[in-house]
Amino acid sequence: MRRILIISERFRKLFLGLPFGLILVLPAISVLTLPAANPVPASSPNGKLVAVYAPQATFSVPTQDRNGQSYVGLMDILQPLGTLSSKTDGNKLKLRFGKADAEFKDGSTTAKIRGKSLDVGAPLVVENGRVLVPMASLLTLLPKITDLPVDFHAASRRLFMGGVSTRFSAQVIKAPAGRLVLTFSSPVNPTIASEPGQLRLTFQHDPLLSNGAATLTFDDKTIPALNYREDNGAAEIGVQGTVPLLARFSADRKTITVEPVNQAVAQMPHPATGAGTTAPPATSSLPTIAASVPGALVPPVRVTVIIDAGHGGSERGAALSENLAEKDVTLSFARTLQRVLQSRGVSATLLRDSDVDLTLEQRAISANGSRAQFYISIHATSMGTGTKIYTSLLPPRSQENRGPFLPWGSAQSSYAAVSQNLAASLTAELIRNSLSARSLSAPLPPLNHIACAAIAAEIAPSGTDITQLNSAAYQEQVANALSAGIVAAQKSQVTQ
Amino acid sequence: MIPRHMKITLSLLVLAAIATSIYVGIIERGAKQVPAKTAELERPLTPPVAGRSERVTFYLADDAQGILRRSEAVINLPAEPTERDRELLRALLGRYTDKDTIHSLPGGADIRDVYIVNGNLAIIDVNDAFADGHRSGILVEELTVLSLVETLAANQPGITRVKILIDGKERETLAGHADLAEFYDVASVSRLVAQLQPQ
Numbered sequence: 001m002r003r004i005l006i007i008s009e010r011f012r013k014l015f016l017g018l019p020f021g022l023i024l025v026l027p028a029i030s031v032l033t034l035p036a037a038n039p040v041p042a043s044s045p046n047g048k049l050v051a052v053y054a055p056q057a058t059f060s061v062p063t064q065d066r067n068g069q070s071y072v073g074l075m076d077i078l079q080p081l082g083t084l085s086s087k088t089d090g091n092k093l094k095l096r097f098g099k100a101d102a103e104f105k106d107g108s109t110t111a112k113i114r115g116k117s118l119d120v121g122a123p124l125v126v127e128n129g130r131v132l133v134p135m136a137s138l139l140t141l142l143p144k145i146t147d148l149p150v151d152f153h154a155a156s157r158r159l160f161m162g163g164v165s166t167r168f169s170a171q172v173i174k175a176p177a178g179r180l181v182l183t184f185s186s187p188v189n190p191t192i193a194s195e196p197g198q199l200r201l202t203f204q205h206d207p208l209l210s211n212g213a214a215t216l217t218f219d220d221k222t223i224p225a226l227n228y229r230e231d232n233g234a235a236e237i238g239v240q241g242t243v244p245l246l247a248r249f250s251a252d253r254k255t256i257t258v259e260p261v262n263q264a265v266a267q268m269p270h271p272a273t274g275a276g277t278t279a280p281p282a283t284s285s286l287p288t289i290a291a292s293v294p295g296a297l298v299p300p301v302r303v304t305v306i307i308d309a310g311h312g313g314s315e316r317g318a319a320l321s322e323n324l325a326e327k328d329v330t331l332s333f334a335r336t337l338q339r340v341l342q343s344r345g346v347s348a349t350l351l352r353d354s355d356v357d358l359t360l361e362q363r364a365i366s367a368n369g370s371r372a373q374f375y376i377s378i379h380a381t382s383m384g385t386g387t388k389i390y391t392s393l394l395p396p397r398s399q400e401n402r403g404p405f406l407p408w409g410s411a412q413s414s415y416a417a418v419s420q421n422l423a424a425s426l427t428a429e430l431i432r433n434s435l436s437a438r439s440l441s442a443p444l445p446p447l448n449h450i451a452c453a454a455i456a457a458e459i460a461p462s463g464t465d466i467t468q469l470n471s472a473a474y475q476e477q478v479a480n481a482l483s484a485g486i487v488a489a490q491k492s493q494v495t496q
Numbered sequence: 497m498i499p500r501h502m503k504i505t506l507s508l509l510v511l512a513a514i515a516t517s518i519y520v521g522i523i524e525r526g527a528k529q530v531p532a533k534t535a536e537l538e539r540p541l542t543p544p545v546a547g548r549s550e551r552v553t554f555y556l557a558d559d560a561q562g563i564l565r566r567s568e569a570v571i572n573l574p575a576e577p578t579e580r581d582r583e584l585l586r587a588l589l590g591r592y593t594d595k596d597t598i599h600s601l602p603g604g605a606d607i608r609d610v611y612i613v614n615g616n617l618a619i620i621d622v623n624d625a626f627a628d629g630h631r632s633g634i635l636v637e638e639l640t641v642l643s644l645v646e647t648l649a650a651n652q653p654g655i656t657r658v659k660i661l662i663d664g665k666e667r668e669t670l671a672g673h674a675d676l677a678e679f680y681d682v683a684s685v686s687r688l689v690a691q692l693q694p695q
Contacts, residue, residue: 318632
């Protein structure tokens with residue numbers, strides 16, 4: 001009887017303990033043993049950019065906040081600067097840039113560059129075939145990888161590589177009235193805005209550096225001072241004025257003259273009729289927005305080619321492979337095409353030069369605002385082989401009786417002929433370079449809204465190897481053919 | 497020293513936890529497959545038998561060659577015009593469910609409705625699954641749109657414009673490329689389809 005009681009007592013303890021044990025242990029073990037079905041999402045981009053100025057290219061890359069620190073994609077910086085290849089091995093990522101080898105391990109605070117360990121100050125992040133490095137470590141890592149001198153302005157996130165810089169000097173000429181002449185060591189392309197009491201010149205794409213003082217004062221009542229500052233990947237010159245000011249470019253964009261509106265208007269030739277020639281009203285009252293009228297006294301810089309890397313940001317485009325998104329290939333290829341075009345002396349601008357969201361409408365507005373001669377939209381696909389060149393599906397419209405305004409939905413109709421000519425030229429050059437190519441029409445936004453010769457290039461690998469889309473050699477080959485086609489189309493337009 | 501009953505309890509708990517984890521993993525995998533299977537079953541495989549037999553023309557996309565193939569078939573279609581057009585396009589989708597299809601559409605893709613406005617404007621309303629699961633790419637999306645528009649236009653004389661809606665709402669693109677915000681001009685589509693015929 002006693003034995004029966006002992007057994008029953010043991011079972012009572014066993015079953016009483018079971019629910020409590022289940023409550024405590026089961027969730028813990030389940031968490032440890034369950035597959036990671038829902039990984040913690042990466043922090044979203046914070047809208048802060050690092051501007052990179054290098055001899056090869058000027059571009060910007062987004063930063064990400066991780067553990068209270070700013071991180072940046074190292075490959076985003078290296079890719080436009082030369083031949084880059086990478087290989088992921090578990091939680092390690094190996095990079096080869098030119099002749100330099102680098103190895104990064106997820107979570108490690110050191111990176112191995114050319115066989116030597118370098119402290120990066122915070123844990124590295126290796127994910128999705130990319131490596132994120134602490135922003136502060138760029139000054140340590142980049143000179144070792146690229147063999148270039150590097151200067152990093154951390155507060156304003158401006159990265160200068162290879163000794164590129166643009167310096168400026170300022171001089172006030174008093175006769176007949178106060179006039180400020182800014183002279184730059186190389187051509188500049190700032191955006192200009194007029195604010196109450198000052199004219200602001202923002203240099204987003206120019207490696208502008210100050211000669212020292214942040215504020216220059218002048219012995220002039222009209223233009224008493226000039227401020228220089230850097231912020232969020234751009235440099236800014238603010239010219240203080242007691243009257244409304246305007247800016248005028250000269251000497252091949254190496255000189256900007258800032259002068260009072262009434263003085264500038266008096267010197268202007270009478271405006272011709274047509275869009276973009278409206279003169280601002282001459283007024284001496286403050287504040288004014290007259291100086292910011294686009295295309296008035298500041299002649300718009302004519303960009304020959306505007307390259308639009310398709311997709312971007314949350315819009316990833318096609319999943320070309322498990323780790324390869326269309327948006328990354330399009331950006332990488334767009335940068336290659338820009339570099340190749342510039343090496344041929346063709347002015348080319350990227351519409352999207354970082355991983356940002358852009359609506360189709362914003363793309364069309366930017367492209368039309370640039371007054372480019374050619375618009376090239378870049379896409380990539382794993383379907384088929386070679387490159388397909390697409391033009392708008394809109395039927396052509398005669399150039400005759402075209403007023404100053406074009407309908408938004410069918411602006412491209414007026415440029416259908418030049419777009420077809422561009423497409424034919426690109427296709428011919430691709431085929432001439434032994435690359436498979438085909439020309440088609442497609443209902444692809446925003447082609448219909450573009451007011452210049454416009455095409456979309458959809459790039460597929462030459463065979464079945466999808467990784468070829470991301471290879472520098474293949475991108476270079478296609479970019480060379482496309483740039484030759486663009487040059488040929490440009491010559492053809494000039495002779496027509 | 498740990499009492500024996502505690503050892504037994506802990507051992508059972510560990511076993512239970514591992515078994516639960518494996519079970520949850522199996523359920524999770526199963527759950528992921530269920531919608532696809534359900535969608536597969538929901539897809540119209542054949543046109544409805546009600547209605548009279550008609551000879552119709554399909555324009556079938558061929559991804560491999562990037563072309564549209566013209567093909568004729570005899571199918572049963574209802575007499576009411578909008579129902580007829582919906583069943584016609586459902587029959588077209590049915591062609592893309594064949595095992596040897598050369599232009600696959602996502603599981604569960606369906607035509608919700610087709611509306612004819614003023615005799616010349618057709619509005620094709622497809623379901624969410626049609627767009628959400630569609631492969632992304634200029635050509636692959638273009639072939640789908642052209643296949644729908646040209647098939648409808650070839651079998652419904654008088655249609656001059658076509659608009660495609662997703663689940664009753666307007667979308668900017670099908671899967672990131674093909675324009676769905678604008679109306680399709682049938683004459684322009686037909687010109688393009690003529691270029692996309694096999695040589």
